[in-house]
Every structure is written in C-alpha cells, then in structure tokens.
Amino acid sequence: MPLEIPFDNSYARLPERFFVRQSPVPVKAPELLLLNRGLAAELGLDADALQTPDAVQILAGNAVAAGSDPLALAYAGHQFGGFSPVLGDGRALLLGEVVDRQGKRRDIQLKGSGRTAFSRPGSDGRAPLGPVLREFIVSEAMEALGIPTTRSLAAVATGERVIRGQAEPGGVLTRIAASHIRIGTFQYFAARGDTEALQILTDHVIARHFPEASGTLDLLDAVIARQAQLVAQWMGVGFIHGVMNTDNTSISGETIDFGPCAFIDTFVPNTVYSSIDHHGRYSYQNQPDILAWNLAQFATALLPLMGADREAAIASAQATMELYPDRVRGAWCDVFRRKLGLTRDEEGDERLIGDLLSRMAAGQADFTNTFRALATGNARDHFVQPESFDQWEENWRSRLRREPEPGAEAVAERLRAANPAIIPRNHRVEQALSAASDGDLAPTTRLIGALSRPFEDPPADLEDLTHPPTDDERVYRTFCGT
Incomplete structure (x- = not known):
C-alpha cells in the first residue's frame, strides 16, 4: 500500500x-x-x-x-x-x-x-x-x-x-x-522591526495553540503558564535540557531539541552535562530562572503589538511577567508534592520538599531511585548517611497522616504513580548509541521498550537499566550533535 x-x-x-x-x-x-x-x-x-x-x-x-x-x-x-x-x-x-x-x-x-x-x-x-x-x-x-x-x-x-x-x-x-514556532520566531521579526509579521505570527499562534486568548497580553500570559508547568515537570524527573536558548523554547510548551540533554543520577543541583555550557548557565537548578529570562525576551518581542505608548506596554508586560515566579513555584510544589504522595496543599510543604532535596544533595543520593524507594520504605539506603533521611522521614510521615487517604497502601500507590522506576540514564543511552554506531540496534530497542513503561517495576531482565552508573560508566558530557 x-x-x-x-x-x-x-x-x-x-x-x-x-x-x-x-x-x-x-x-x-x-x-x-x-x-x-x-x-x-x-x-x-x-x-x-x-x-x-x-x-x-x-x-x-x-x-x-x-x-x-x-x-x-x-x-x-x-x-x-x-x-x-x-x-x-x-x-x-x-x-x-x-x-x-x-x-x-x-x-x-x-x-x-x-x-x-x-x-x-x-x-x-x-x-x-x-x-x-x-x-x-x-x-x-x-x-x-x-x-x-x-x-x-x-x-x-x-x-x-x-x-x-x-x-x-x-x-x-x-x-x-505541535508546531516548531519558538520564542526566537518572534524575535526574528521583532529584530527587523516587522510589526506586520509579528501581528500575523501572533494571530497564527493564537488560532493554532491558544484560541482562548483574546490578544497579545493573553498570549504572553498563556505561554508563561505553559512554560512554568513544563519546567516544573522537568525538575520533577531530574531532566536537564542543556541548551535552553530562546530558539529552543517552544511557544506550544513542548520540550524541543534534545541535544546535550541528560537526567541527573546523584543529586547535585548545579549539575551540567552539556559540553558547551562552560559556565553552568543551563544547570539543573538554573532552569526555572533561565526560563524567566527567555520569557522576558518573548515579552520584549511582543511590545510593538501592545500599543503606541511604549511605557504603558512595558508596564503591562512587566505586570504579566510578574506572575511567573508564583506560577513556577506553585507548579514545582505541585510536582514534588505528588512525588511525596501528598494530594493537597499545606503550609510547610515547600519547606518539607526543600529539606529532602538538601539532604539528598548532602547525602549523595540518586535522584530517581530515592524518590521511587519512598514507596518501598528503603529510601534511606540511598544516602551515604542514612540517619539524615531518618530525621526527615519523621516529618514526612507526620504530614502523610493528615492526608485524606493516609493508609500505607494508598500512599505507596500514589508514590509509584508519581515516581518513575526507569529513566533514560545517560550512561545507558551512550552505551546504546555506541552499539548502534557499530550496527547493533538491540540495546537501543531494548531501552526504548523499557522506557515506554516508566512507572512499572521492570522485570528482572531489565532491572539493570534502573541502576546508577558506576564511576567507570559515568558520563559527564553530552553534545549537541550539530
């Protein structure tokens, strides 16, 4: 056919x-x-x-x-x-x-x-x-x-x-x-002073991606909301994009351009994998702030469409941009609250989340496996000094008891649904690519198949894909491939 x-x-x-x-x-x-x-x-x-x-x-x-x-x-x-x-x-x-x-x-x-x-x-x-x-x-x-x-x-x-x-x-x-329109697409026409093209592009994007938006400020607001949610989700799985340039920031809110990307193993907040990121601009911990910077460039590109009074346009754009910090903080808290098995917002949750992450960083804990192990009760085993986790766990268990469904089985089910057992660990990806360059696609197809069911406990023959790298296997640099 x-x-x-x-x-x-x-x-x-x-x-x-x-x-x-x-x-x-x-x-x-x-x-x-x-x-x-x-x-x-x-x-x-x-x-x-x-x-x-x-x-x-x-x-x-x-x-x-x-x-x-x-x-x-x-x-x-x-x-x-x-x-x-x-x-x-x-x-x-x-x-x-x-x-x-x-x-x-x-x-x-x-x-x-x-x-x-x-x-x-x-x-x-x-x-x-x-x-x-x-x-x-x-x-x-x-x-x-x-x-x-x-x-x-x-x-x-x-x-x-x-x-x-x-x-x-x-x-x-x-x-x-969903489309290949980027913040950089708007910057292209803004840099040329082509207000007509900016308006055409804005109308096209609203019709295609944000039909509920009534104009330029609504578009800016909608893009901010989607991007805040996206970066929070990245943070929740330990993903580092690696090259968060404005031409790699999709207006639709999709992850785009998987060049020097990787997932954290041992939790080190300033982790950088990209071979070209010499100063840590796009480290794991910097991603929410870099996204704010990118969105500010988007807002700047849209200014010619916000009226003839430039000062008033700037004030409107700034007021909309000021929504971003609370949005990304709220999205981040929602993501990590789910990763702790919590279903509702309580004062003190952000502090509880931050305390665990600080202890993980100090305790050289594996990001993915530590969160997954919360469901099985052996998360402490992933810390160099397990008593550091024990001190945090007491506060977590107290918080769980205030949940509508605090039972152990319900909590474990929520934890397994929010914390993957398997991610594309960088050393496994590199091993698959090396084999493929020699004509052997089996490791690649095996990895893709396993990654299609990330929240299931893998069978014994795939359990090796959940293991952190040994010192000899660890990969510190990834490349953009251009």
Missing part, C-alpha cells in the same frame, strides 16, 4: 518571509532503523506503508510526498545570552502539517536533511546517527513520563558519513511537534 499523508499546511500559507521553500538533499543509501508505530497510528498514518521502500525515500529526504511543501523556517534567538538575528532551520525542513485522530494539528519535520538557506558557513546540514537516536530515545521517554514533548516518528540511516571531529554514520530523524 502506498504511503498517503493528508497534509494541510497552514504555516506554508503565511507570507514567504517566514520561511524559505526548498527540498531535502538526497542521501546515498537510506535504511529505516526505527519506526514509532504507535505515533503513526495517532497521526492517522499507516505504519506498514511507512516501511515500504518508497516511504523510506520520503523519510530520508530523497523524495517529497504528495501534498508536502518543504520549508526551512526563519527564526532568531539568544544563544547562551548572546543574540543571533538569523538562525533558522539550518539542517531541518518542515514537510507539512497533518491533523491527527484527536483533531490536533501536528508538524512533520525532517532533521538532518541537508543544508538550507539558514545553514551556518561550513555546515553540511546533516546529523550524526547518534544524536538522531538520542532524540528518539529521550523524546519518547518524555512522552511516557507524561511531559509535553516533541515526538520521534522514524530514524533513518543515510549510508553516508558525517564529520564531527571524526567520521560518524549519518542519520535523519522524522520529528513530530
């Missing part, structure tokens, strides 16, 4: 200064490595048809599907605090949009599909296979964890080598997103 994709490309109907039309650059010998059959079904696509030779040519960028209108999107962005007025899709193309079975509009994009008009000098526009598989693994893990995220539909090997210090196998990822 031939592949049929019911494209309905709304972004392609915007003015041409929003993008550059071009086709993907063909690759030598495409081979389908991974296909997300469940996601294909959500999109209304035939998974069997996606595996045919003709479909693989489309997923590799060697052919363009009927109805597709490939676009390299224009955007700007602050990268590590410095503004770049032109970034854009330097190695990705939006193939088009589909409306899924739930009536939600979704982008279909190829990453690693060759040079575009936005490619940096010297860039080949390609992606090594390792980062393609990393994004597939981690984005699907985030979906299973219940965290808003872009998704991975397919990973294709190109049969070519790319040079990233050394020759590596190349790959192309088919990424699915």
Whole structure:
C-alpha cells in the first residue's frame, strides 16, 4: 500500500518571509532503523506503508510526498545570552502539517536533511546517527513520563558519513511537534522591526495553540503558564535540557531539541552535562530562572503589538511577567508534592520538599531511585548517611497522616504513580548509541521498550537499566550533535 499523508499546511500559507521553500538533499543509501508505530497510528498514518521502500525515500529526504511543501523556517534567538538575528532551520525542513485522530494539528519535520538557506558557513546540514537516536530515545521517554514533548516518528540511516571531529554514520530523524514556532520566531521579526509579521505570527499562534486568548497580553500570559508547568515537570524527573536558548523554547510548551540533554543520577543541583555550557548557565537548578529570562525576551518581542505608548506596554508586560515566579513555584510544589504522595496543599510543604532535596544533595543520593524507594520504605539506603533521611522521614510521615487517604497502601500507590522506576540514564543511552554506531540496534530497542513503561517495576531482565552508573560508566558530557 502506498504511503498517503493528508497534509494541510497552514504555516506554508503565511507570507514567504517566514520561511524559505526548498527540498531535502538526497542521501546515498537510506535504511529505516526505527519506526514509532504507535505515533503513526495517532497521526492517522499507516505504519506498514511507512516501511515500504518508497516511504523510506520520503523519510530520508530523497523524495517529497504528495501534498508536502518543504520549508526551512526563519527564526532568531539568544544563544547562551548572546543574540543571533538569523538562525533558522539550518539542517531541518518542515514537510507539512497533518491533523491527527484527536483533531490536533501536528508538524512533520525532517532533521538532518541537508543544508538550507539558514545553514551556518561550513555546515553540511546533516546529523550524526547518534544524536538522531538520542532524540528518539529521550523524546519518547518524555512522552511516557507524561511531559509535553516533541515526538520521534522514524530514524533513518543515510549510508553516508558525517564529520564531527571524526567520521560518524549519518542519520535523519522524522520529528513530530505541535508546531516548531519558538520564542526566537518572534524575535526574528521583532529584530527587523516587522510589526506586520509579528501581528500575523501572533494571530497564527493564537488560532493554532491558544484560541482562548483574546490578544497579545493573553498570549504572553498563556505561554508563561505553559512554560512554568513544563519546567516544573522537568525538575520533577531530574531532566536537564542543556541548551535552553530562546530558539529552543517552544511557544506550544513542548520540550524541543534534545541535544546535550541528560537526567541527573546523584543529586547535585548545579549539575551540567552539556559540553558547551562552560559556565553552568543551563544547570539543573538554573532552569526555572533561565526560563524567566527567555520569557522576558518573548515579552520584549511582543511590545510593538501592545500599543503606541511604549511605557504603558512595558508596564503591562512587566505586570504579566510578574506572575511567573508564583506560577513556577506553585507548579514545582505541585510536582514534588505528588512525588511525596501528598494530594493537597499545606503550609510547610515547600519547606518539607526543600529539606529532602538538601539532604539528598548532602547525602549523595540518586535522584530517581530515592524518590521511587519512598514507596518501598528503603529510601534511606540511598544516602551515604542514612540517619539524615531518618530525621526527615519523621516529618514526612507526620504530614502523610493528615492526608485524606493516609493508609500505607494508598500512599505507596500514589508514590509509584508519581515516581518513575526507569529513566533514560545517560550512561545507558551512550552505551546504546555506541552499539548502534557499530550496527547493533538491540540495546537501543531494548531501552526504548523499557522506557515506554516508566512507572512499572521492570522485570528482572531489565532491572539493570534502573541502576546508577558506576564511576567507570559515568558520563559527564553530552553534545549537541550539530
């Protein structure tokens, strides 16, 4: 059966200064490595048809599907605090949009599909296979964890080598997103003084993502709310994005661009994994504050749409931005309250949460396994000095007794539902990618399968995936893959 994709490309109907039309650059010998059959079904696509030779040519960028209108999107962005007025899709193309079975509009994009008009000098526009598989693994893990995220539909090997210090196998990822509109998209037009384009983009985003918003300030407020919730969810699973530039902050509130990302093992709040984050700007503990900085850039970009009186516009934007601290604090408390088995808000909960995290940091406790072990009663075993946990546990047990359902079984059920047993630990991801570069996909498929059920106790043959790394296995650096 031939592949049929019911494209309905709304972004392609915007003015041409929003993008550059071009086709993907063909690759030598495409081979389908991974296909997300469940996601294909959500999109209304035939998974069997996606595996045919003709479909693989489309997923590799060697052919363009009927109805597709490939676009390299224009955007700007602050990268590590410095503004770049032109970034854009330097190695990705939006193939088009589909409306899924739930009536939600979704982008279909190829990453690693060759040079575009936005490619940096010297860039080949390609992606090594390792980062393609990393994004597939981690984005699907985030979906299973219940965290808003872009998704991975397919990973294709190109049969070519790319040079990233050394020759590596190349790959192309088919990424699915609610949209690929970023804070940097707004910054692109704001930097050009193109108020007309800003208004068109704002109207498009409101219609697509926030139909309840009545104007620019409502849009700013809605984006702040979604982003506050998202970063709180990241913190709750120990996720470090690694490169929280404004061009990597999605307006839709999805996690996007899984480059130098990782999950904390031993809880150290200032943990940094990214090889390019030399000063810890995007450390675990800094993420809520960096998001505030990014949202301030979004608010600044929107100012031309808030009226002719700039001082009044600034005051309105600032008043809206001032909602962020309480929102992110509230979202963070809600996430961690659930991780402690608590169902309602009490004064003192934030202090209780913070006390545990401080003791975990001092006690060199594993983030994921400590929270999971609250359900089994052996969390103290994860501390270098278990008596430090004992001192905290007494206060926690007292707080639990004030819950509507304080019984041990009900509490344990809540704890298991809020605390994953398995995450994509960085050393396991790296081991899978290393094997894949040698042609062995078994560790990758094993990991993806296990990560699809993160809140279940894994069977014995997968229990090794829950173990923290040994000193020899520990990985301290991750790379963006560009």
